[in-house]
Amino acid sequence: MVRLTWGNRKEFNIDGIKTNKINFERIKLIGDLNDFSSNFWLNQLFWGDNKLVMIFLLSEFTGKINLIYIDPPFATGSNYILKIRMGGNIIKEFGYKDNWGKNLDIYHQMMYERLILMKELLASNGLIIIHLDWHVSHYIRAILDEIFGKERFVNEIIWYYYNKYSAGKNNLPRAHDNILIYSKGRSYTFNELRLKRDKPIKQLMRESVNGVLKNVKDENGHVKYRIVHDKKADDVWRIPCIQPASSEWTGYPTQKHPMLLERLIQIGSNEGDLIADFFCGSGTTLHVAERLNRRWIGCDNSKYAISIAIQKFLKQRVTNSRDNDFYPIELLALQNEETKKIIKSGFFDKKIEILRGK
Ligand SMILES: C[S@@+](CC[C@H](N)C(=O)[O-])C[C@H]1O[C@@H](n2cnc3c(N)ncnc32)[C@H](O)[C@@H]1O
Incomplete structure (x- = not known):
């Protein structure tokens, strides 16, 4: 079997992980609890590193997640800076890292460990969908073959975004992303689209x-x-990139089009199923999951991403056919000096707006 290796590759053994040392705590409840009985499901939004979040989730959710979609950093070599309006001020803040150095060792180790954790959380008939592009999709596919087995490869969807400018001076303009789908087991949920x-x-x-x-x-x-x-539907999808004129636009860099998520969620899950996105950014997956009557778990380590995702729920009152409003959300974080300070400052109650341009 072909096996990808990288500098300082460290094997990751799930059995050696101690779950009891990591404790994410509820820092806020978002939404209206009045209409719900005490034992209904609360969607969970985690602010923190997804490795820690997944280790925390292992005790309750091993084998319980029906569909995982992730849109991780693509290893483009550039970091994302956000221009933010908050209160009366306009500030520039670090958005998220996508520069992993030339040899990508850290990137591969990061993805390898997280994909192992995701497999553990996935239901035996679940699917995992990994959204990448030309930069690393070939490497990650080799890692997925190793973790899930190459016989568990289901599809590579080519998302052709015809409306994004790409110069392509010494090559053809690049106009597609690669979306890899693997199953955990031999049989899995797969609805015709x-x-x-x-x-x-x-x-x-x-x-x-x-x-x-x-x-x-x-x-x-x-x-x-x-x-x-x-x-x-076949495996080549012609869907535009989301445009600023769209009512769904948040300004969050690399926000994906909801239509793309709609298709993926419909294929890989049924109403009531549990969907997770551990690199959720502005929360596209979570909003679409809500709209399609799925339960969800989301996670991002950027406080700005979390804030934008929450605001979108509140602003659009994302509707689902059950209640005409969104199900309440539990926001969780690790309590340490830094996070306590941010929570205490009321950061998640402040309105922020991501502006275009530099
Ligand atoms: C490509 S963006 C996701 C965009 C999202 N699909 C959307 O539609 O808005 C990747 C996200 O992963 C987050 N991220 C990167 N590393 C992470 C980690 N270790 N734990 C949690 N989130 C992470 C970044 O903050 C960023 O928001």
Whole structure:
């Protein structure tokens, strides 16, 4: 078997992990609890490093998550700086790191450990979806083959975003991301996805006669047709990048289009299922999961990402068919000197806006 190696590769043994040392605590409840009974599910939003969050979750959620989607840093070599309006001030703040040095050793170790933890949390019939692009999707695929088994590869979806400018001076403009899907077990949830055709087509009507497909004919012996408006989705998806004019736009760098998440969540889960996104950024996965009546766990280590994700729930009153409002959210964090200070300052109650430009 091909096995990816990198400088200082350290094996990661899940059995050696002590869960009782990490304790995330509720720092806030978001939403209206009045309409809910005391034992209903609370969606969970974690502010912190996802490795610690997943270790914390192991005791309660091992084998319980039906679908994991992650959109981690792509190892582009650039860090993201945010221009933020908060109160009356405009400030520049570090958004998130995507410069991992030339040899990517740290990046690979980071992803390797987290993917092992995700496999542990995934249900036996669950799917994991990893969103990347040309920078490292080939390396991560090798790591996924090692952790999940290459026979567990389900699909590589090519997301073709036709509306994003790419210079491509000495190459063709790069206009797609690579979305890898693996299953944990041999059988898994996979719902057929049908997409509307640009134009309806006329299709021969076929029926199975003793196991053989035959054309359907009318009483005069003429073949019959039907008009078809949709088709089964394949693995190349033409979806735009989200634009500032969209009501869903948050300004968070690398925010993904909700339509993309809608398709992925519909394929890999059913109503009531538990979805997790451990690199949730502005919370696209969480908002779509809510809209599609799934339960969810989200995590990001940027306080700005967490704040934007919360604001989006509050601002848009994301609706789901159950209650016409979003289910309450439990915000959790590790309590240490630094986090206590930020929580005490009321950071998560402040309105922030991410501005365009430098
Ligand atoms: C590509 S962005 C996700 C964007 C998101 N899909 C959206 O639609 O807004 C990656 C996110 O991963 C977060 N991140 C990076 N390393 C992390 C870690 N170790 N733990 C938790 N979050 C992390 C970053 O702060 C960033 O928000």
